[in-house]
Amino acid sequence: MAESPSAALRRLGFELPPAPQPKGSYAPAVRAGPQVYISGQGPMRGGVTIYPGHVDANVSIAQAQEGARLAVLQGLAAAAQLLGSIDQIRRVVRVVVYVASSPGFNRQHEVGNGATECLLAIFGEAGRPARVSVGVPSLPLDFPVEVEMLLLAE
Amino acid sequence: MAESPSAALRRLGFELPPAPQPKGSYAPAVRAGPQVYISGQGPMRGGVTIYPGHVDANVSIAQAQEGARLAVLQGLAAAAQLLGSIDQIRRVVRVVVYVASSPGFNRQHEVGNGATECLLAIFGEAGRPARVSVGVPSLPLDFPVEVEMLLLAE
Amino acid sequence: MAESPSAALRRLGFELPPAPQPKGSYAPAVRAGPQVYISGQGPMRGGVTIYPGHVDANVSIAQAQEGARLAVLQGLAAAAQLLGSIDQIRRVVRVVVYVASSPGFNRQHEVGNGATECLLAIFGEAGRPARVSVGVPSLPLDFPVEVEMLLLAE
Numbered sequence: 019m020a021e022s023p024s025a026a027l028r029r030l031g032f033e034l035p036p037a038p039q040p041k042g043s044y045a046p047a048v049r050a051g052p053q054v055y056i057s058g059q060g061p062m063r064g065g066v067t068i069y070p071g072h073v074d075a076n077v078s079i080a081q082a083q084e085g086a087r088l089a090v091l092q093g094l095a096a097a098a099q100l101l102g103s104i105d106q107i108r109r110v111v112r113v114v115v116y117v118a119s120s121p122g123f124n125r126q127h128e129v130g131n132g133a134t135e136c137l138l139a140i141f142g143e144a145g146r147p148a149r150v151s152v153g154v155p156s157l158p159l160d161f162p163v164e165v166e167m168l169l170l171a172e
Numbered sequence: 173m174a175e176s177p178s179a180a181l182r183r184l185g186f187e188l189p190p191a192p193q194p195k196g197s198y199a200p201a202v203r204a205g206p207q208v209y210i211s212g213q214g215p216m217r218g219g220v221t222i223y224p225g226h227v228d229a230n231v232s233i234a235q236a237q238e239g240a241r242l243a244v245l246q247g248l249a250a251a252a253q254l255l256g257s258i259d260q261i262r263r264v265v266r267v268v269v270y271v272a273s274s275p276g277f278n279r280q281h282e283v284g285n286g287a288t289e290c291l292l293a294i295f296g297e298a299g300r301p302a303r304v305s306v307g308v309p310s311l312p313l314d315f316p317v318e319v320e321m322l323l324l325a326e
Numbered sequence: 327m328a329e330s331p332s333a334a335l336r337r338l339g340f341e342l343p344p345a346p347q348p349k350g351s352y353a354p355a356v357r358a359g360p361q362v363y364i365s366g367q368g369p370m371r372g373g374v375t376i377y378p379g380h381v382d383a384n385v386s387i388a389q390a391q392e393g394a395r396l397a398v399l400q401g402l403a404a405a406a407q408l409l410g411s412i413d414q415i416r417r418v419v420r421v422v423v424y425v426a427s428s429p430g431f432n433r434q435h436e437v438g439n440g441a442t443e444c445l446l447a448i449f450g451e452a453g454r455p456a457r458v459s460v461g462v463p464s465l466p467l468d469f470p471v472e473v474e475m476l477l478l479a480e
Contacts, residue, residue, distance in 0.1 A: 041281045043288040044303035048265050050207070050324055053358070055266045058304035072275070111356050112363045116306045119464050120275075121380070121428075127349045127466040134351040149352035150366035150474045152424045153464035156273050156307035158281040166304045170358055195435045197442040198457035202419050204361070204478055209420045212458035226429070270460045274429075310427050310461035312435040320458045 023104045026140045035063070037099035038092050041158070046096035054100065054107075054169040056093040058116070060161030061085035070160035074123040077162040083132025086115060089165040090133050094140075101171050110137050110147040112168040118161065119153030126151040133165050177258045180294045189217070191253035192246050195312070200250035208254065208261075208323040210247040212270070214315030215239035224314035228277040231316040237286025240269060243319040244287050248294075255325050264291050264301040266322040272315065273307030280305040287319050331412045334448045343371070345407035346400050349466065354404035362408065362415075362477040364401040366424070368469030369393035378468035382431040385470040391440025394423060397473040398441050402448075409479050418445050418455040420476040426469065427461030434459040441473050 027034070038046050038059060048055045061068040061084075073082045098104050115130040117123075130151035137145035147167075157164050181188070192200050192213060202209045215222040215238075227236045252258050269284040271277075284305035291299035301321075311318050335342070346354050346367060356363045369376040369392075381390045398421075406412050423438040425431075438459035445453035455475075465472050 040303075042285040042303070043292050043300065044267070044284070045300045046302070048263075048300075048302040050263065050265045055302035055322075057302040058306070109356075109358065111358045113352070114304075116304075118307075121463045124464050124466055124468045126464070130352070130466075131350040138351050146351065146353045146356075148354070148356040148363035148365040149348075149350070150422075150424075150472070151466055152366070152462050152472060153426075154306050155275045155309045155429075155463045156278050156280070158278055158284075158305055160278045164304070164306060168358075168363075194457075196439040196457070197446050197454065198421070198438070199454045200456070202417075202454075202456040204417065204419045209456035209476075211456040212460070268458075270458075272461075275463075308460050309429045309463045310432050310434070312432055312438075312459055314432045318458070318460060 023107060023140050030139055032091060034095040034098060035092055037095045047100040049100060052170050054097055054171050056096050056167040058164045058166045059089040059092040060157060060159060060164045061088035067159050067161055069162045071162055072118045072120055073129060073162055074120055079128055082129045082162050085163045086129055086132035086165055087136045089163060090136050093165060093167045097169055106172045107169050108172055109170040110141060110145045111170055113147045113149045114166040115151045116154045116164040118157050123153060126153050129163055177261060177294050184293055186245060188249040188252060189246055191249045201254040203254060206324050208251055208325050210250055210321040212318045212320045213243040213246040214311060214313060214318045215242035221313050221315055223316045225316055226272045226274055227283060227316055228274055233282055236283045236316050239317045240283055240286035240319055241290045243317060244290050247319060247321045251323055260326045261323050262326055263324040264295060264299045265324055267301045267303045268320040269305045270308045270318040272311050277307060280307050283317055331448050338447055340399060342403040342406060343400055345403045355408040357408060360478050362405055362479050364404050364475040366472045366474045367397040367400040368465060368467060368472045369396035375467050375469055377470045379470055380426045380428055381437060381470055382428055387436055390437045390470050393471045394437055394440035394473055395444045397471060398444050401473060401475045405477055414480045415477050416480055417478040418449060418453045419478055421455045421457045422474040423459045424462045424472040426465050431461060434461050437471055
């Protein structure tokens, strides 16, 4: 029998953070039929942005990749709050990775890997989404990276 | 009986503008099953951009919030044109708010509230979507903000 | 009988490139029920970016429009690989066009036309999507433009 996502999460030493508190008039996750739309997530811990700033300026690619992973785990926490458990997630369909970038930085796809490698590790091939990685000049709360996800649920 | 969205719109003193004219080879709104995808909208009146420029430079957060609201109303006008009425909208699923930002501006989520507070006022909890707010260096027609929406229809 | 998309493609002198190789841990195209999500595509040929740089700086609008068309054809190649043929595509639902822009450039919608005029030519009115065009400071691999698509399949 295949390992469940929550078992994989434990094996990998990852931990779901508390479900994110919306910073305004929106929901962390919204279900529409089998689809679950997750709001944009940035890396935070205890209400403080991790690695604030711009990738390739004061934030390294490795730090941004870790930030992308933290953002993914936060998004999965929002999904778990809505669905009961990440074991209800059947497929990761689409991931968008917005990277706070200087105009000269063009390795956003490497930052994107920080998000999707984590999803592959947890969900196996069901965690391999369509992906968009783009640069942005700045993000809310000085996030170095923001991750949006679309999931399919049971 | 709950107030209809069109009645709430009137009570709030909002008015749907004429449905937006596409600035190119696309449709203002496209239906796919129950889902209705609305094209990116910026604040315009009479073919002229309202509050052109960049937030935190020549456009204030309050002006950008009003611009986001105008963009939402324009998107709802596109939905009404397709569906007959905004009373056919069952749920606002996803909203993306692109904010024309200087690299130092990181309160895009406050601009995003201008879009989603208006949706909450009109649709109640059915108007609370998953949301993404990001900065961009510039937008078509010098929009200070552009809003994309995904709706569910009857 | 209406012309098939693949016949239109040949008539127009367009050619699908080889299906794109993911630059990381994602899939070129993911199906979710009738929806097919295509990963962000930039203009490449033989592994090299076409027209690298920023629109309105070292890349002209016309070059960016051609780049957008190449990105669309690459996305259609990803869809064809998943579905067997582009003739399985019933509707182009949503297109997002990210344009590498200087802060002063605000004609992203004209670049967007490069993507969607090509889709209209191939699919007729079924190729007229909801669209979002925005500026970004920089893109992976120095793409001048990146195109994301959502399709409906048979």
